[in-house]
Amino acid sequence: xxYLIKRILAVIPVLAVVAVIVFLLLHLxxxxxxxxxxxxxxxxxxxxxxxHTLGLDRPLPEQFAGWLGQVLxxxxxxxxxxGLPVAEMIAQRVEPTLWVSALTMLFAxxxxxxxxxxxxxxxxxxxxxxxxxxxxxxxxxxxxxxGYGLVYGFSTTLGWFPVQGFKSLSEGFVPFIRHLALxxxxxxxxxxxxxxxxxxxxMLEVLGEDYIRTARAKGLxxxxxxxxxxxxxxxVPIVTTIGLGIAMLLSGVIVTESVFAIPGIGRLTVDSIxxxxxxxxxxxxxxxxAAYVAINLVTDLLYGLFDPxxxx
Amino acid sequence: xxxxHPAPILEVDDLRIAFASPDxxxxxxxxxxxxxxxxxxxGIVGESGCGKSVTAMSVLRLxxxxxxxxxxxAIRFRGENLLDATEARMRELRGNAIxxxxxxxxxxxxxxxxxxxxxxxxxxxxxxxxxxAAWTRAAEMLDLVGIPDPQRRxxxxxxxxxxxxxxxxMIALALAxxxxxxxxxxxxxxxDVTIQAQIMDLxxxxxxxxxxxxxxxxxxxxVVAESCDRVVVMYAGNKVEEAAVDELFARPTHPYxxxxxxxxxxxxxxxxxxxxxxxxxxxxxxSLKQAAVGCRFAPRCAYAEAGCHRTVPALAPLAVGHAVxxxxxxxILEGAPA
Numbered sequence: 001x002x003y004l005i006k007r008i009l010a011v012i013p014v015l016a017v018v019a020v021i022v023f024l025l026l027h028l029x030x031x032x033x034x035x036x037x038x039x040x041x042x043x044x045x046x047x048x049x050x051x052h053t054l055g056l057d058r059p060l061p062e063q064f065a066g067w068l069g070q071v072l073x074x075x076x077x078x079x080x081x082x083g084l085p086v087a088e089m090i091a092q093r094v095e096p097t098l099w100v101s102a103l104t105m106l107f108a109x110x111x112x113x114x115x116x117x118x119x120x121x122x123x124x125x126x127x128x129x130x131x132x133x134x135x136x137x138x139x140x141x142x143x144x145x146x147g148y149g150l151v152y153g154f155s156t157t158l159g160w161f162p163v164q165g166f167k168s169l170s171e172g173f174v175p176f177i178r179h180l181a182l183x184x185x186x187x188x189x190x191x192x193x194x195x196x197x198x199x200x201x202x203m204l205e206v207l208g209e210d211y212i213r214t215a216r217a218k219g220l221x222x223x224x225x226x227x228x229x230x231x232x233x234x235x236v237p238i239v240t241t242i243g244l245g246i247a248m249l250l251s252g253v254i255v256t257e258s259v260f261a262i263p264g265i266g267r268l269t270v271d272s273i274x275x276x277x278x279x280x281x282x283x284x285x286x287x288x289x290a291a292y293v294a295i296n297l298v299t300d301l302l303y304g305l306f307d308p309x310x311x312x
Numbered sequence: 313x314x315x316x317h318p319a320p321i322l323e324v325d326d327l328r329i330a331f332a333s334p335d336x337x338x339x340x341x342x343x344x345x346x347x348x349x350x351x352x353x354x355g356i357v358g359e360s361g362c363g364k365s366v367t368a369m370s371v372l373r374l375x376x377x378x379x380x381x382x383x384x385x386a387i388r389f390r391g392e393n394l395l396d397a398t399e400a401r402m403r404e405l406r407g408n409a410i411x412x413x414x415x416x417x418x419x420x421x422x423x424x425x426x427x428x429x430x431x432x433x434x435x436x437x438x439x440x441x442x443x444x445a446a447w448t449r450a451a452e453m454l455d456l457v458g459i460p461d462p463q464r465r466x467x468x469x470x471x472x473x474x475x476x477x478x479x480x481x482m483i484a485l486a487l488a489x490x491x492x493x494x495x496x497x498x499x500x501x502x503x504d505v506t507i508q509a510q511i512m513d514l515x516x517x518x519x520x521x522x523x524x525x526x527x528x529x530x531x532x533x534x535v536v537a538e539s540c541d542r543v544v545v546m547y548a549g550n551k552v553e554e555a556a557v558d559e560l561f562a563r564p565t566h567p568y569x570x571x572x573x574x575x576x577x578x579x580x581x582x583x584x585x586x587x588x589x590x591x592x593x594x595x596x597x598x599s600l601k602q603a604a605v606g607c608r609f610a611p612r613c614a615y616a617e618a619g620c621h622r623t624v625p626a627l628a629p630l631a632v633g634h635a636v637x638x639x640x641x642x643x644i645l646e647g648a649p650a
Contacts, residue, residue, distance in 0.1 A: 210416060211420055211422040211423070214485075215422065216374055217414075218407035218411075218433065218437070218485070219403040219405065219408055220407075306424065308423075308469045309423060309471050
C-alpha cells in the first residue's frame with residue numbers, strides 16, 4: 001500500500017517537468033512564434049492579432065500560469081489551422097490509435113511469450129535457433145518494408161485485406177479487424193521479436209537457478225515448472241520490456257498510420273507539424289507524455305505484483 | 313554393517329557417469345557402489361570434485377540430459393533401476409518417495425512463491441490433497457521442523473526467513489510426503505556452525521520419527537561422526553573406503569581417509585599441551601579426463617609404492633562391513649611407516 005502511494009506521488013514532479021517543457025516548446029523554436037504560426041503571407045496586423053490571441057504579448061510566467069490553468073481544466077487550446085479545440089481534435093483521432101496500439105501489443109505479447117519460453121526451454125536445439133533466427137529477421141526489417149510487403153501480398157495480390165483505411169468497431173467486427181490486421185502485424189513484428197528474445201534470455205537465466213533444480217526435485221511437470229516457477233521470476237524484465245514497447249509504440253504508430261492511411265493521432269501529429277499548428281502539437285505531446293507516465297506507473301505497480309521483494 | 317540388514321532401499325551398483333566436455337570425456341563417477349538400508353544415515357565424504365554430488369543428483373536423475381551420460385551401472389530404488397525409468401515415473405518418485413535438500417538454502421527456494429505454496433504444491437501433486445488440506449499440512453510441517461508461529465510463517469516469502477530457517481523450510485518441503493529416502497547434499501555447508509548443529513539434530517530426529525533413510529553428502533567428517541551410521545569415502549570418482557562410523561574413526565585405513573582425519577582440528581587437546589598443526593593432503597585432485605592406470609590417489613600418497621602407479625586397486629574387505637581400495641591396506645594397518 002505504501003509502495004502504491006509512493007509510486008503515485010512520484011508521478012507528480014515528472015508531470016510538472018513535462019508541462020514546463022511542453023509549454024516552452026513554442027518558445028524554444030527559433031524566431032517569433034507568432035510569425036512562425038502566421039506563415040509567410042501574413043500582414044503585420046495578422047501577426048499582432050495572433051500574438052494577442054495566443055497571449056504571447058504577456059510575461060512568460062503569466063503565460064505559463066494561464067496555460068497550465070486551462071490545461072488542468074482539460075482545455076488544450078484552439079488549433080490555429082482548423083479553429084477547433086485541440087482536445088476535441090485529439091479525442092476524434094484517439095480511437096484508431098488506441099486500437100492499433102492495443103492490438104499491436106496484444107499480437108506481440110501473445111506470440112512472443114510462448115516463443116521465448118519455448119526457445120529457452122529448448123535452448124541450443126533447432127527450435128531455439130529457428131525462433132531466434134525469425135526474431136532477428138523480424139527485428140531487422142523496418143515497419144514500412146514489412147507493411148508494404150504485406151499489402152502487396154495479402155491485399156493487392158490475394159485481395160484478402162483492404163489496402164488501407166480504418167473502420168470503427170461500431171461498423172462491425174469483421175470490417176474492423178480486416179482493416180487492422182495488416183497494420184497490427186507489420187507494426188507488431190518488431191515488438192514480438194524484441195519481446196521473444198528478451199523472454200528467452202530471461203527465462204534461460206531463471207532456468208539455471210537453484211530453485212528451479214529444487215522444483216524439479218519436487219517432481220513437477222515441465223509445464224508447471226516453466227509457467228509457475230520460472231515465468232513468475234522472469235516477469236519483471238518481461239513486464240519492463242512490454243512497458244518500454246508500449247512507450248515506443250507511441251511513436252511507432254506514426255509510421256504504421258502513415259503507411260496504412262489510418263486517421264489516428266500519428267497522422268494528426270504529422271499533419272500538425274507540417275502545418276506548424278503549435279497548439280495541436282503541444283496538446284499531442286502533453287497527452288502522449290501523460291500516457292507514457294501512466295504506462296510507467298502501471299509497470300512499476302506490476303513489479304510489486306510479481307515480485308514480493310519489491311513491495312517495500 | 314555390524315548387524316544383519318533387510319534388503320537395501322537404495323542401491324547404487326557400479327555407477328559410472330561421464331560428462332562430455334570440450335576437451336574430452338570427464339569420468340566424474342567411475343564405478344561406485346553402495347547400499348542404503350531403511351532408516352539409516354549413510355555419509356558420503358570427499359573433497360570437491362570427487363563425484364559425490366554427481367552421484368546424488370543422478371539418483372533423482374537431475375543431471376542435464378545430453379551432456380551427462382550414464383555409461384553403465386544401476387541405481388536401484390526398491391529393486392527398480394532408476395536409470396531405466398521413464399521421465400514420468402521419475403516425476404512420480406521425485407519429492408515423493410525420494411527427495412532432496414541442497415547446499416544453499418538462500419537460493420534453493422523460489423523467491424516469488426510463499427513458503428506455504430512451495431510446500432503445499434508437492435502435497436497436492438503427490439498426495440492428492442486439496443488446497444486447504446495441503447496448506448494445513450504445510451503449516452504442520454513447519455511446526456515439525458521447529459519454525460515458530462507456523463500459521464503466520466506459512467504465508468511468508470523466503471526473503472522473510474533467515475538462512476537457518478530457510479534450510480528448515482527446505483527440510484519441511486523435502487519431508488512433506490514422508491519419503492523413504494532423503495538425499496541431503498551438503499545441507500549445512502552454507503550455514504553458521506551453531507545452526508549447522510541444529511540442522512543436523514533436526515535431520516537426525518526426523519529420520520528416527522519418520523523412518524526416512526538419509527544419504528548425507530558432505531566434506532565434513534565432524535558432521536559424519538556425529539550423525540551417520542556408515543560412511544563411504546570417495547576420491548576422484550571412486551569409492552576408496554567404506555565402514556561403519558565407529559570402525560572408520562577407530563581404524564581409518566586408506567591413506568586418503570587418514571589424510572581427511574588428519575585435516576580435522578582436534579579440539580580435545582588443550583592449547584597449552586601444544587596442539588599440533590593441522591595436516592593437509594599435498595597436491596591437487598587429479599584430472600578425470602584420462603582413464604586411471606594406477607591408484608588415483610598415488611601421486612599424493614605418502615605410502616605409495618611403484619605398484620600403486622601401475623595397478624588400479626580393487627575394493628577388498630578388511631573386516632565385517634569395512635572395505636578399502638588400497639594395495640597397501642594391510643601394511644598400513646600393521647603400522648607401516650609413511
